[in-house]
Each structure stands twice: as structure tokens, then as C-alpha cells.
Amino acid sequence: MTTSRRELLKLMTAAGAALTASGLLISRTSLSDTRAGGPAGASPFAAQPVAAQALAPIVTPFRTAMPIPPVARPVSVTSTTDTYSIPVTQTTAEIIPGVRTPVLTYGGSFPGPTIKARSGRRVVVKQPNRITTGTSMHLHGAVVDPANDGGPMDLITPGGQRTYTYPNPQVAATLWYHDHAHHMEAEHVYRGMSGFYLISDDNEDALPLPRGTYDVPIVVRDIGLNPDGTLFFDHNFDTRPQILVNGKPQPYFQVAARKYRLRILNGSNQRPFEFRLSDGGEFTQIASDRGLLPAPYTTTTLPLSPAERADIVVDFSRYPVGSSVVLENAYFPEPSNKEILRFDVVRSAYDPSSVPARLATLPPTAAPTQTRNYTLDFDVQTGAGSISGKTWDEQRVDTTVRQGDTEVWEIKNTHPFIPHNFHIHLVDFRILDIDGKPPTPGDAGLKDTVRIGPGETARILVHFDFPYSGRYYYHCHLIDHSSMGMMANLEITR
Ligand SMILES: [Cu+2]
Incomplete structure (x- = not known):
């Protein structure tokens, strides 16, 4: 670590202490705000402890397999429209083995189900709100009219229901949906209210990129857990120590010795990541927030702040079967947040995929006025x-x-x-x-x-x-x- 990084870390630690000291006051203020009739209501969860040292210990990495979020199944399909029913519910999730953690979900899963959409084809989401606070689902990255954008005051009241309509007039891209109810969005998202929304199109289909089971969505985020297994939430802790991948703590993922497309989303509230492979190996970025890059970009590092997405292709054929490589975080890494996900190369596989030199044509830009x-x-x-x-x-x-x-x-x-x-x-x-x-x-x-x-x-x-x-x-x-x-x-x- 360079001296300047050490200095910066010290500063950040000092800032964290200052934030923690002022945090009590802010928490009380915001709580009384919402009790007095804030737009989305008051937190359904009890007041939180405020000392970081009161958190549960960090889980030993690589004990759990990385799940892939379930794919949402439409309740009806017509020639133009796929309709889904995705209620907002409070339930529990087994984040830590053997411990049930209360979470807020879309459709009961943590993280929410992946919606697979097609460019130019309509998606309708019917959404009952079965939690005790107002909610508003925003589809991040969507080209959609204001009435369906999930604005901060456009709330579904507790017990209410509404329908979101997405026409998807946009190119293939990795989007995500999450809550946006003003003053509750941070807590709602933190407690589980987010999921992938993947748009495909003809251009992408024509490319020989890894597909099917070799095209994997991966949401990385941090949490803090109280000793009783409940989620620790406080606006004023800018990062939390436990890293989750697709809802599980620092898991492993068994891969074949071939190319994979990994769609990575930083789903954290506040933690930036800088991803790299533990052997310093190269990977190829093929897409960013709103679709394919014009050409692939070979790199060894991927910075992602909260809500950013990047699709990368990793070629695991360069690792012998039986070996492993770890996706690491190089953004102020500490022992608890350096190791993100271990890829275990467990079998060889036929690989017809490749990354072509041209991926997409970006729309022209105009001179600014x-x-x-x-x-x-x-x-x-x-x-x-x-x-x-x-x-x-x-x-x-x-x-x-x-x-x-x-x-x-x-x-x-x-x-x-x-x-x-x-x-x-x-x-x-x-x-x-x-x-x-x-x-x-x-x-x-x-x-x-x-x-x-x-x-x-x-x-x-x-x-x-x-x-x-x-x-x-x-x-x-x-x-x-x-x-x-x-x-x-x-x-x-x-
Ligand atoms: Cu900010």
C-alpha cells in the first residue's frame, strides 16, 4: 500500500468515526420524521444498535455455493406482452448457514427474481405491496415514461397494488430494478429489494458470446449482521463488512474450463468495488451500464460503484481443472472484503463461444447546445x-x-x-x-x-x-x- 493510500485510509476511518458520532442524532431525526408521516412510512424493524463492533463476526469465505437468482416466470404471455406478478413481501432468507434473517423481497427471493426481457417487447409487472411501508419500484436504466419510472413519491401504499409497464425500446443491456420510495429507498434496498432485469436483442443474439448457463448474473453487495442474525442498518455506516454474492457470503462457484459471461452489478448501498482476479489475470469487458461496448476491452481491473453494471468474459480454460481463482476487491481491501467469490474449475468443456472484435454500434452523438x-x-x-x-x-x-x-x-x-x-x-x-x-x-x-x-x-x-x-x-x-x-x-x- 502506498503512503498516500494509507493516509487516505486514515482519513476515511476518521470520517467514519465522525459519521458514527453524528449518526445517532440523524437516526433519531429520520425516525421521528417517518413516524410523523413521512412519505413511505416508518421502518417495520426495531431500532438498530449503532456500534460496528456489535456486529456478528464475518463468515469464513468459500463455505457456500453461489446461487443464481431465480428467473421470474410470467403469469401470462401474449404476442406482445409478458406479464409478471411480483409482490413485495417480508420474509426470511438463509444468508448465513442455519440462520434465518428477516428481509424485504420482490417475490420472496433474496435477491429478487431475474426478469428476462426482449428489446421492443412489453413487460408488465403487477405488484402488490404486502409490507408495512410505501414502496416504489424503479427500473434502473429503463427507457420508460414517468408514470412507470418508479418516482420517489409515486408510492404503492401498504396493502395496495399497482402495475408497471415497460416497453423496452432499447438495446440489449444488464439493468436492475430496486426500490425508490423516498426516505425509505436506502433501507428497502439494503434489506433486499432489488433484482436483475436483462434485456436481449437480435444484435446480441447474432454474436458468438457465451450464453445459456455460461451467461451468469452476479450481484455483489455488503451487509452487516447483528449477533441475532438480523440485518444491521444505519445510514451513517458507509460500508458494511460482510460481502454477499447473489445473497450468500463470499461463496464459491464451480465453473467449466471455458469462457463465461459474467454480468456484474454492484448492488451495495454505498460500497465501491474494484474487481480483479487473484492471479492478476486478464478478462474482457464487453458491456457497461446500458449495453455492449463498441469493441471488447481487455483489462485486469474493473471498478464499479453502486448501481453500475459491467459484463465481462473470463476464460477459465487457462486454469487447470482442479484449480481455483478468486475474484478480489482492490478498493481499500481489508481481510473481510478482499475476497469476493472463488471460481473452482471443476471440469473441461466444449466451448464454441468467442468474443468478436466488433460488438455494437453506438448511436451518433450531436454537438451540445x-x-x-x-x-x-x-x-x-x-x-x-x-x-x-x-x-x-x-x-x-x-x-x-x-x-x-x-x-x-x-x-x-x-x-x-x-x-x-x-x-x-x-x-x-x-x-x-x-x-x-x-x-x-x-x-x-x-x-x-x-x-x-x-x-x-x-x-x-x-x-x-x-x-x-x-x-x-x-x-x-x-x-x-x-x-x-x-x-x-x-x-x-x-
Ligand atoms: Cu453520494
């Missing part, structure tokens, strides 16, 4: 977040853009050591540069979430060329930050 500037502001003392000095207000229109326009958005993270990121609903965008440096090829495709490290400024090019107008949102996707106000309203006009 204006530049807007934003700051992401975080007050460590109060825990309040804001964008350009303003905490989120349902009533205020923060930015108005004209449908069809192209703009440069310049977003500065004003904090010296807290990372943020930036997500815009509906649109995809291109990263122009971060602190003047152009993105890697892995970040140069279609994005909907951009990492903005401490003190950094990101410039993105946004073409608002989408068939919908009305109210959308942009926010930090360290979801506790948006929950605490680092969110703003975007009005797209015709």
Missing part, C-alpha cells in the same frame, strides 16, 4: 446531502431540458474523501472526461451512472433523444446519500 454545472455536496456533521446546495424538494423543478437537445453536464464532488456517483433516470450518456482524463474503453460506452471520486469533476454528454417527457430525477446512487437529499428533479419538455 449548453453546459450545466452541478456540485454534489455532503455535510458530514448532519449527514445531509444536496446537489448544488439544494436538498431534494418534491415541489421544485431543478433542471428543465428540451427533448432532443444534447447537453454537457459537469458534476463536481466537493468532498475531499467521500466518493459519490451520479445517475440520471431515463437517459444514457457518454463520459467525456473525469478531471480532464478521458474514460477507459470500459467506461466509454453507454452509461447511466458515473463514478465521481473525492474532489473529482466528471463531464458527461447527454443526448435527451428519448420518446418520453415529463418528470425524472438525477441523484447520487450511494443510495443513502440520495435518501438524505442528494437528489434533484429533471423536467423534460417537448
